[in-house]
Amino acid sequence: MLSDRQLLILKIIVDDFIRSGQPVGSRTLSKKEQITFSSATIRNEMADLEELGFIEKTHISSGRVPSQKGYRYYVDHLLPPVRLTQKDVQTIQSIFHEQIYELEKLIQKSAQILSDLTNYTTVVLGPSVKEHKLKTIQIIPLNAETAVAIIVTDTGYVEKHVVTLPPSIPPSDVEKMVNILNERLTGVPLEDLTDKIQTEVAHVLREHIQSYDHMLRMISSSLDLNAPAQMFLSGKMNMLRQPEFSDIDKLRALFNIIEQEKEFYRLLRKHNQQGIQVKIGTENDVEGMENCSLITATYSVGGEKLGTIAVLGPTRMEYSRVISLLNLVATDLSKALTMWYQKD
Amino acid sequence: MLSDRQLLILKIIVDDFIRSGQPVGSRTLSKKEQITFSSATIRNEMADLEELGFIEKTHISSGRVPSQKGYRYYVDHLLPPVRLTQKDVQTIQSIFHEQIYELEKLIQKSAQILSDLTNYTTVVLGPSVKEHKLKTIQIIPLNAETAVAIIVTDTGYVEKHVVTLPPSIPPSDVEKMVNILNERLTGVPLEDLTDKIQTEVAHVLREHIQSYDHMLRMISSSLDLNAPAQMFLSGKMNMLRQPEFSDIDKLRALFNIIEQEKEFYRLLRKHNQQGIQVKIGTENDVEGMENCSLITATYSVGGEKLGTIAVLGPTRMEYSRVISLLNLVATDLSKALTMWYQKD
DNA sequence: ATTTAGCACTCGCTTTATTAGAGTGCTAAC
DNA sequence: GTTAGCACTCTAATAAAGCGAGTGCTAAAT
Numbered sequence: 039m040l041s042d043r044q045l046l047i048l049k050i051i052v053d054d055f056i057r058s059g060q061p062v063g064s065r066t067l068s069k070k071e072q073i074t075f076s077s078a079t080i081r082n083e084m085a086d087l088e089e090l091g092f093i094e095k096t097h098i099s100s101g102r103v104p105s106q107k108g109y110r111y112y113v114d115h116l117l118p119p120v121r122l123t124q125k126d127v128q129t130i131q132s133i134f135h136e137q138i139y140e141l142e143k144l145i146q147k148s149a150q151i152l153s154d155l156t157n158y159t160t161v162v163l164g165p166s167v168k169e170h171k172l173k174t175i176q177i178i179p180l181n182a183e184t185a186v187a188i189i190v191t192d193t194g195y196v197e198k199h200v201v202t203l204p205p206s207i208p209p210s211d212v213e214k215m216v217n218i219l220n221e222r223l224t225g226v227p228l229e230d231l232t233d234k235i236q237t238e239v240a241h242v243l244r245e246h247i248q249s250y251d252h253m254l255r256m257i258s259s260s261l262d263l264n265a266p267a268q269m270f271l272s273g274k275m276n277m278l279r280q281p282e283f284s285d286i287d288k289l290r291a292l293f294n295i296i297e298q299e300k301e302f303y304r305l306l307r308k309h310n311q312q313g314i315q316v317k318i319g320t321e322n323d324v325e326g327m328e329n330c331s332l333i334t335a336t337y338s339v340g341g342e343k344l345g346t347i348a349v350l351g352p353t354r355m356e357y358s359r360v361i362s363l364l365n366l367v368a369t370d371l372s373k374a375l376t377m378w379y380q381k382d
Numbered sequence: 383m384l385s386d387r388q389l390l391i392l393k394i395i396v397d398d399f400i401r402s403g404q405p406v407g408s409r410t411l412s413k414k415e416q417i418t419f420s421s422a423t424i425r426n427e428m429a430d431l432e433e434l435g436f437i438e439k440t441h442i443s444s445g446r447v448p449s450q451k452g453y454r455y456y457v458d459h460l461l462p463p464v465r466l467t468q469k470d471v472q473t474i475q476s477i478f479h480e481q482i483y484e485l486e487k488l489i490q491k492s493a494q495i496l497s498d499l500t501n502y503t504t505v506v507l508g509p510s511v512k513e514h515k516l517k518t519i520q521i522i523p524l525n526a527e528t529a530v531a532i533i534v535t536d537t538g539y540v541e542k543h544v545v546t547l548p549p550s551i552p553p554s555d556v557e558k559m560v561n562i563l564n565e566r567l568t569g570v571p572l573e574d575l576t577d578k579i580q581t582e583v584a585h586v587l588r589e590h591i592q593s594y595d596h597m598l599r600m601i602s603s604s605l606d607l608n609a610p611a612q613m614f615l616s617g618k619m620n621m622l623r624q625p626e627f628s629d630i631d632k633l634r635a636l637f638n639i640i641e642q643e644k645e646f647y648r649l650l651r652k653h654n655q656q657g658i659q660v661k662i663g664t665e666n667d668v669e670g671m672e673n674c675s676l677i678t679a680t681y682s683v684g685g686e687k688l689g690t691i692a693v694l695g696p697t698r699m700e701y702s703r704v705i706s707l708l709n710l711v712a713t714d715l716s717k718a719l720t721m722w723y724q725k726d
Numbered sequence: 727a728t729t730t731a732g733c734a735c736t737c738g739c740t741t742t743a744t745t746a747g748a749g750t751g752c753t754a755a756c
Numbered sequence: 757g758t759t760a761g762c763a764c765t766c767t768a769a770t771a772a773a774g775c776g777a778g779t780g781c782t783a784a785a786t
Contacts (some may be wrong), residue, residue, distance in 0.1 A: 063749050078759050081750065099749050099765045139528055139544035178518055178534050184483055186538045190522050194530045196542040200483035275641060279636050286630075290622050296618060407778050420730050425779065443736045443778050 040090075045116065046072060047083050048092055052104045052112040056354055059281055061101030106319045106353065109331070113316050113357050120358040122366065126155055130366055134374045137230040141165070141193055141378075146270050148347065148371050155271025156360050158351035159296070163306040164268035170195055171261035175219045175257075177212055179203065185212070187260040191228065199260035204249035211247040218242055219257065231261045267345070269299055269306075282352045284331050291326045296350075301327075306346040309334040312359055314368075321351050331355050335368035339376045347371065384434075388461065390416060391427050393438055396448045399474040400698055403625055405445030428724065450663045450697065453675070457660050457701050464702040470499055474710055478606040478718045485509070485537055485722075490614050492691065492715050497617025500704050502624075502695035503640070507650040508612035509688040512573035514539055517600075519563045521556055523547065529556070531604040535572065548593035562586055563601065575605045611689070613643055613650075626673050626696045628679035635670045640694075645671075650690040653678040658705055658712075663697050675699050679712035683720045691715065 050070055051062045063076040064084065073080070084102055087093050092108040095101070104112065124149045133151055138144045147163050153160040171192035179185040180200075187199045203212070222239050223231060235258065235292070243252045274296055295301055301324050309315050318331045333355075334348040347368055349360050394414055398406045405636070408421040408428065428446055431437050436452040439445070448456065457632055476515070477495055482488045489506050497504040514535035523529040526547070533541045547556070566583050567575060579602065588594045618640055627633045639645055645668050653659050662675045677690040677699075693704050 046740095061749090065749075076759050077749095078761090079757085082758090085751075095750090097766060099751095100767080101749065114547065136452070174522055176532075178519060180517065180536060180538050184538070186534060186540060188520075188534070188540060190530060192524060194524050194528070194542075194544050196530060196532060197541070198538075198540040200538050202483065224489065274639050275634070278630060278637065284630055286622060286628055286633075289630075290619070295620050363556065377475060405778090409778075421778095422730050422732090422780095423728085426729090429780080439779090441737060443780095444738080445778065 040087075043075075044083055044087055047080060048104075048108060049099065049116045049118075050088055051084075051093055051102055052108060052116070053118070055104055055333075056356055059354060061096055063101035063105050066101070104354075106321075109318045109353055109357075110321075113318070117358050117361070120362045120363050126363065127366065129155065129361070132368060134370045138374075139194070139317075141195065141375075142268070142270075144371070144374060145345075146272070148367050149270050149272035152363060152367050153276060153351060155363055156278050156349055156351070156356070157186070157273075157279060158355065158360065159276055160270075160272045161273055161302050161306065161348045161350060162270040162272075163303065163346040164270065165193070166267045167191070167195055167197075168266060169227050171225050171227050172223050174224065174232065175216060177201075177216050179209065179212060187257070189228075189261070192225075201256045201260050203256070204252040206253055207247075207253070211249075211253075214246055215243060215253060215257070218246065228261070232258060235261070236381050267303075269303060271296070271299075280352050282354065288329070292330070295324060295326050302348075305332060306334060306348055309336060309346050309348075310343070312336060312338075312343075314365060316357065316361070329353055331357075333357070333360055333364055335364050337368045337371045337375065338380050339372065344372075344375065384431075388427055388431055389689060391424060392431055392448075392452060393456065393460040393462075395428075395437055395446055396452060396460070397462070399448055400700055403698060405440055405447050407445035410445070421550045448698075450665075453662045453697055453701075454665075457662070461702050461705070464706045466703075466706050470707065471710065473499065474707070474714060481676045482718075483538070485539065485719075486614075488523075488715070488718060489689075490616070491616050492711050493616035496691070496693060496707060496711050497620055499707055500693055500695070500700070501617075501620050502618045502693050502704065503618055503620055504614075505646050505650060505692045505694060506614040506616075507647065507692075508614065509537070509691040510611045511535070511539055511541075513571050516567050516570050516575065517613065518568065519560060521545075521558060521560050523553065527651055531601070533572070533605070537677050545604050546599070548596040551593050551597070553592075555593075555597075558590055559587060559597060559601070562590065572605070576602060581603070586652070604659075611647075613647060615640070615643075622698050626698065632673070636674070639668060639670050646692075649676060650678060650692055653680060653690050653692075654687070656680060656682075656687075658709060660701065660705070675701075677701070677704050677708055679708050681712045681715045681719065683716065683723045688716075688719065 047067065050067060054062045054066065064080040067073055067080050068077040084093065088102065090103055092103040092111060094105045096103055097223065130151060133147045138147065142164070145164055149160040149162045170193050173192050176188045177185050178188065183202055184203070185201055185203050187201050189197045215281040218239065222242070223234060223362070226234050240254060243254060247253060274293070277283050277289070277292060283292060305322060306323070313335070315334045316331065317334070319328050322330065322332055329352055330350055331353045332348055332350050334346055335345045336346050338344050347364065349364055351360065394411055394416065395406045398410065408424040411417055411424050412421040420453065421650050432439070432446065435449055436455060436548055437446040438449045440447055462695065466679050473632060474495060477491045482491065486508070489508055493504040493506045517534040517536050520532045521529050522532065527549070529545055529547050531543045531545050562583060566586070567578060572576050579598070584598060587598060591597060618637070619635060621627050621633070649666060649668070657679070659678045660675065661678070663672050666676055667673065673696055674694055675697045676691050676694050680687045680690050693706065693708055694706065
């Protein structure tokens with residue numbers, strides 16, 4: 039469909055615009071060494087490319103800028119192979135070489151390194167806690183009225199919840215209840231806990247302890263997980279450096295979306311297949327993200343998807359570099375986690 | 383030192399500038415109903431006020447703007463009494479009416495409401511965890527190599543730490559150790575834990591369990607609290623609305639300070655006496671905060687300071703309103719916490 | 727001795743004009 | 757099919773002009 043020469047021109051336009059942020063004109067192009075023909079020819083080709091929707095002008099006599107379709111084509115067919123610098127590779131691997139035992143820390147560190155290296159914003163969706171299996175429940179009375187309920191999963195995830203105790207409940211009852219819960223619920227995925235309690239635990243509790251229904255309500259409420267999966271953000275402020283957000287209003291609009299987290303959650307959840315996914319501008323289908331691209335990758339353990347890691351930047355993003363970096367981080371993270379999970 | 387008329391003029395200048403953000407000229411002033419004399423008189427008085435350093439011009443023929451000294455005087459002597467609206471008061475009290483059992487949630491909610499009502503940024507320094515007393519330590523093995531150590535304090539604060547276990551340690555040893563620790567350390571303030579372990583627990587452990595030194599190191603490391611006190615931030619993005627930060631570079635400088643948190647920690651720690659404290663511009667002694675004011679208050683339980691709550695805004699801040707709101711939140715928070723702590 | 731009216735003057739901001747530069751599209755020649 | 761040449765368009769930068777808000781000073785009024 040597109041001639042080789044058109045592809046060449048499109049590629050150079052995108053590359054140059056990503057680098058400089060300035061519209062690219064025929065004169066600039068004709069000076070590139072890869073180009074052997076004149077600026078007039080380029081102008082003709084550019085007119086065609088524009089008609090086909092791959093590039094556009096900012097005003098009637100300006101140079102050309104990639105359109106969303108142009109970026110799309112570039113990402114799909116023209117990505118230059120990138121060789122990451124030795125330094126980048128080392129920086130990334132350094133996180134995974136030191137032993138980190140906490141899932142969250144490892145994820146946070148990955149996000150941070152990625153946002154530092156790219157100068158964009160990184161978002162990570164943690165493993166869905168719902169699938170983690172219960173290791174133990176503890177209820178620790180703080181005073182006569184309140185206690186803190188602690189849930190620990192097999193992954194080392196800890197969630198706490200302060201609850202009220204029924205007035206004048208014997209301490210032995212609390213202990214009894216904890217024993218019953220642990221006995222029956224250890225190994226059960228968190229998402230099934232509520233069901234399991236109703237079907238298998240409720241009647242046992244009823245027999246053994248006072249204030250049965252208060253306690254049951256209490257334990258149910260503390261098991262009712264608020265966050266289905268944790269989200270980690272790193273390098274939000276990097277967006278301040280992007281010239282496309284030098285306008286305070288655009289910046290505010292973007293930060294509103296970022297801070298809400300809701301949309302990101304949705305976007306990251308959507309990525310289900312393996313591999314890298316690039317969503318450009320309106321492809322994200324979020325108002326206010328027209329000027330942004332989101333590159334997502336999944337990380338997994340033994341082929342099973344655990345979570346998603348993504349880089350958010352302007353549509354004028356260093357796709358090639360970001361994809362390589364993201365790829366490396368995602369695979370290294372997967373490897374690290376696989377090792378980690380295998381210890382069980 | 384200053385005549386009544388000068389005070390009146392100074393006060394109106396500050397009030398008007400806080401409201402409008404525009405330099406205030408003699409003509410504008412002469413139109414205010416409180417003012418009965420002519421603009422020429424005002425000009426004379428303003429010249430004097432400028433000479434004394436209370437106000438300044440942005441350029442040779444501009445209206446006047448309060449200087450830092452002017453704000454200082456205003457805050458110390460000219461603050462108009464503010465009546466909070468019924469609505470504001472209700473909004474604030476609504477948080478404290480609903481029962482919240484988690485210290486952190488209560489604090490976070492306070493911060494959020496304060497930043498919402500003021501449109502500035504709120505920073506809260508939580509109670510120093512070091513002084514909390516240990517309620518219990520739990521060590522929950524996850525697999526052969528790792529376990530999660532959980533510390534619970536009498537305030538319901540929970541800290542977790544993933545640790546490595548010595549290879550092939552008998553599970554009974556872990557249990558024994560936890561028992562010993564709880565027996566000897568319950569009720570001890572967290573800051574004394576390390577000492578106490580060395581002096582009172584080490585030798586007992588030595589007698590009873592294998593891999594004594596690995597276990598000791600492990601438990602020490604997990605007790606070594608990283609954060610001396612938690613810090614909560616709310617409404618960072620409100621700064622985007624302040625016209626003084628419409629310049630991207632100033633914004634970035636400010637966010638750098640905010641995100642670092644270090645400086646804030648220092649600033650909030652400094653506030654030790656009771657009551658409200660207002661630090662204007664360079665009084666904060668932080669590079670990049672010349673255009674900001676920080677209003678701090680402490681909250682306490684039974685007269686003993688627990689933490690600090692503060693509002694950060696531009697020097698052109700609604701001092702009167704913020705002080706009232708902050709005051710209300712701080713006292714209500716203190717009341718709520720006092721009730722909470724009394725339950726023990 | 728204050729206070730005020732009047733006036734000349736200073737800037738900053740906005741508007742308008744001008745120009746330089748980059749880029750385009752088209753045509754005609756190669 | 758390619759390219760040189762040219763007229764044309766639009767932006768961005770610079771300059772000039774005018775407006776408006778504000779000042780300081782002086783001299784008259786109170």
